[in-house]
Amino acid sequence: MEKIAFLGLGHMGAAMARRLLGTQHPLTVWNRTPSKAEPLVTAGAVLAASPGEAARDADVVITMLADPAALDAVAEAVAPRLRPGAHWVEMSTVGPDVIEELAARLEEGVTLVDAPVMGSTDRAESGRLGVLAGGDTAGVEHVLARFGTVTRTGPLGSGAALKLVLNAAVLGGVALVAEALVLADALGLDEDTARTALANGPLGGAVGRAFAEGAHFGTSLAVKDIELAVKSARLPAMEAVLEHYRHAAEDPAVAGADITRAVTRIRHPA
Structure with missing residues (x-):
């Protein structure tokens, strides 16, 4: 039995790790804040004290971290502990450079x-994510399938690249919806009528x-994702979108909240 x-274990990581419980694969988990692992430990996972300890005997290591800096810190501990075949x-x-x-x-x-x-x-909890997989997936396809539909994107790094493209489109579209409603407000249109038409x-x-309920894509993470995109190409429209999200994330109450809160802040700036 493979050890995973x-x-x-943030919002997404915890939901995804839960999908691995109840399989025949022993599951070890780690999180910088150990208390977030408690529900998974109660359900049968083993809590590791450090990333290196978690990876030491693992056949498959999965990382779901906030940003490149967090990944770098974990990699320093994990990379030396992985054995051949892992x-x-x-x-x-x-992003693909990382x-x-x-x-x-x-x-x-x-x-x-x-x-x-x-x-x-919501999709992570029900196993309906879209997984964008780059590189040699043959040894882990059965694990990836637990999370949702797997799209093989090409060589290593292509999944990370496609994710930036798709997130830029999503976040740009959400910001454009917010601006369209700013225009609707300025023209005196009924909000429900404008939203339905859009x-x-x-x-x-x-x-x-833009108005989803029960979903979570932190506004500060949206800032990080757009920053990765605009570093890769000249994207004037996305530069403007980035300023929207940066301004929204200046409010601590919005920064950690879903991007639906950023829509409100774009429409009604402080």
Whole structure:
């Protein structure tokens, strides 16, 4: 039986790790704040005291972390502990350059797969995420399938690259919906009428996400993701979108909240 280590138990990580409980794979978990692991430990997971301890005997290591800095800190502890034949599945949103740097840190015989996901906590809990998998996935396809539908994107780093493209589209669309409603307010239109019309138009998917309930995509994480995108190409429209999210994230109450709160802040700036 393969031993799986899951590192990073934020909103998404905890929901995803829970999908691995009840399988035949022993599950070890780690989180910087250990208390967040308690529900998983109660349900049968083993809590490790450090990332290195979690990875020491693991056949598959999964990381779901906030940003490149968090991944770098974990990699320092994990990379030396992985034995030949182990697989590292990196599922954070960090961009392809970081994946390339991570691959260079691993010993020969360790397989790295970049597999960020599309979807929020509701889809993570029900196993309906979209998994964007780059690299040699043959040894971990059965694990990735627990999280949702797997799309093989190409060579290592391609999953991380496609995630930036898709997140830029989603976050840009949500910000555009908010601006469209600013215009509707300025023109004296009824909000429900404007929202319904937008939802029935080409921005329908973005309208749904702009006012979603039961989902969580932290506004501060949106800032991080757009920053990764605008570092990769000249994107004037996304630069403007980035300023929207940065301004919203200046409010601590909004920074950790879902991007639906950022929509409110874009429409009604402080």
